[in-house]
Amino acid sequence: MGSVRIFQPLEVQTIAATLLAGLLIYWVFSALSSAVFHPLAKFPGPKLSAASDWWLVYHEWFLGKSLTDILFDLHRIYGMVIQFQLIILLLSPRPFQ
Numbered sequence: 001m002g003s004v005r006i007f008q009p010l011e012v013q014t015i016a017a018t019l020l021a022g023l024l025i026y027w028v029f030s031a032l033s034s035a036v037f038h039p040l041a042k043f044p045g046p047k048l049s050a051a052s053d054w055w056l057v058y059h060e061w062f063l064g065k066s067l068t069d070i071l072f073d074l075h076r077i078y079g080m081v082i083q084f085q086l087i088i089l090l091l092s093p094r095p096f097q
Helices: 012-037 047-051 054-062 067-078
Strands: 081-084 088-091
Touching: 012 047, 047 054, 047 081, 054 067, 067 081, 067 088
Parallel strands: none
Antiparallel strands: 081 088
């Protein structure tokens, strides 16, 4: 009587695609929970900044803005209290014009 194979061998491409899909799903749900369900999400500010640090990289490297200019613009747009990144609240002593 021959041996019975219960499991079929998996191909490397199948394993890589499964791991990549799992990582992508993890990133999406992590960003969504950070931007929407975090206790600081009720404060005004850019939601992409709360979801990922890549937002800041984009503004500094590709748009050529300094961090000071970015924060000044955010205070001008959102007011005296803004959420910047996931766990950072920035307070301004005076409103910006």
